[in-house]
Amino acid sequence: MTNINDIARLAGVSVSTVSRVLNNYKYVAKEKRESVLKVIEEMNYTPNKNAIDLIRGETRTIGVILPYNNNPAFDQILNGVLNKALENDYSITVLPSNYSKAKEVEYLQKLKSKLYDGIIITSRANDWETIIPYSDYGTIVSCEYTQHNEIGCSYMDRYSSYLEAFQLLKSKGHYAVAFTTARLESNSTKQMIDAYNEIFGELRPEYHISGCHCLEDGYKAAEQFLHLIERPTAIYANGDEVAGGIYLYAKSKQLKIPADLAIIGQENQPIGIGMGISTVDHQLTKIGEQACSLVIKKSKEKVKIPYRIVERESV
């Protein structure tokens, strides 16, 4: 493999001159520049990026920790990140964690080992206490709010969005409201329950089903909900695909939507548009874009992205 020394030798100049040409330095004699470029061309030379990264201590690469890599919500965030990265000539490496603490730490170690200039944590498995020390080695931005000032945040106000959605259901006369969540132990689930208590009072345990990610999960959840003696008249689903599953099960039981059952989903996904399901759009693409911008700016700001509720026919 030809390197910078070869080019220097063949062009009859020193390596510094070659380096200067490579980096578009101004003060290089026109003829030397040309002869260097000629040799580079002839030898089909490309500088070794690892050597450059090693010296510069910078890779223009950002790691994005995603719990799942086939989840539409996290795909939306990733999409936003990629948009911004492309604009700014950064590369994105996808780091699937599966909510494994060990995996997550492994990725943070890669930040420390200088592979990434920064890391975006879309959702975390570890405590902040474990994560924060790594912010010494690069910018860490979270897609969830935290008051720790070592960490930048591009987040939305989940709690308010839930409050507003529940309020909407209540205003349409629903008091027996059930909901689904992804993970029992997550922050979102906590906020969901708090918001529920705020609007509807004590939550009946049978009105909450966790572990819902896809259409099938929604279908099964609906089956459970609708077999309850006091069956809910409205369901909030943690994603439009889950909502789609609920919709399908309800339809299969000849229920009219929204007359017999109101459904509201989340994240404004294609299936929701297709099936006419109302949704709480947390604007995850924007969250991703903002997160990426913060890393690029090496900023530890806390930026709140507004959510919006899109009303369609299902409520």
Place this chain on the structure above:
Amino acid sequence: MTNINDIARLAGVSVSTVSRVLNNYKYVAKEKRESVLKVIEEMNYTPNKNAIDLIRGETRTIGVILPYNNNPAFDQILNGVLNKALENDYSITVLPSNYSKAKEVEYLQKLKSKLYDGIIITSRANDWETIIPYSDYGTIVSCEYTQHNEIGCSYMDRYSSYLEAFQLLKSKGHYAVAFTTARLESNSTKQMIDAYNEIFGELRPEYHISGCHCLEDGYKAAEQFLHLIERPTAIYANGDEVAGGIYLYAKSKQLKIPADLAIIGQENQPIGIGMGISTVDHQLTKIGEQACSLVIKKSKEKVKIPYRIVERESV
């Protein structure tokens, strides 16, 4: 930043010994190993990965060129790639090309600059003649078949899948069949047209609408198709979201599916499951997994992944 020299000095050994400990070499005296590990621990030291990559000439990172980063079909491939990469301790960098030839070449240059051990091309903008020379610098695997033996392939037989889908429609009595595609100039579109001609004879230009990617595109395409004097009785959509849009428009015009209009989609996506749309599943996740395996094995094999047709209520 503490480096290997510091560790060596503090542990009272040479850098080679530290390196040996770091790489789990057998022949290191137990006590030296322990004292090195102790210092590493104390100093909170992590080796610089760029330096290692520079020396080893290998990064255990694979680049994946995707034309779009918010397209469900390419997301499926990426998902498969990520699965396999995770299993084998490789990292994946996402390279959005937008079908720009220049961007694509830029990414191939990164292969040459030693940033990636290999590249997966899910769909390409450049000619093979432009791409092939880069296979000298790392393994290149394509998700489309090519006979060039410098390039590994993890692909499906698109043409046969289209033939079979059209045959299915014909067997149900459809002769006026329309279809949508993504890009006029793509290989898939060519194969689609060829398969159409094979089954139905000459294609009427008004029975083909290109530029379809999402639900809205499908909706508009359906609007056009269904206003034709001789309107089609069946539509093949290049994706289940497009199919979903077609479905919605048809429903809005009080058409019965499949009695008044048959619809078949592609890639077995959630919206299709939700709406009960038959689909041609090209098993893109498997394509992605296989592509990743080929890069890891540095193989130039051609592996065909079987497709399958999932019949639901829309045909």
Place this chain on the structure above:
DNA sequence: GTGAAAGCGCTAACAC
């Protein structure tokens, strides 16, 4: 078993 020393391919301070 262990250390000295020569690189990997590049940048940048410094001298001229």
Place this chain on the structure above:
DNA sequence: GTGTTAGCGCTTTCAC
């Protein structure tokens, strides 16, 4: 303007 040279942080002969 240009060349010399000392690194960046690590691996890996080679000799002992």
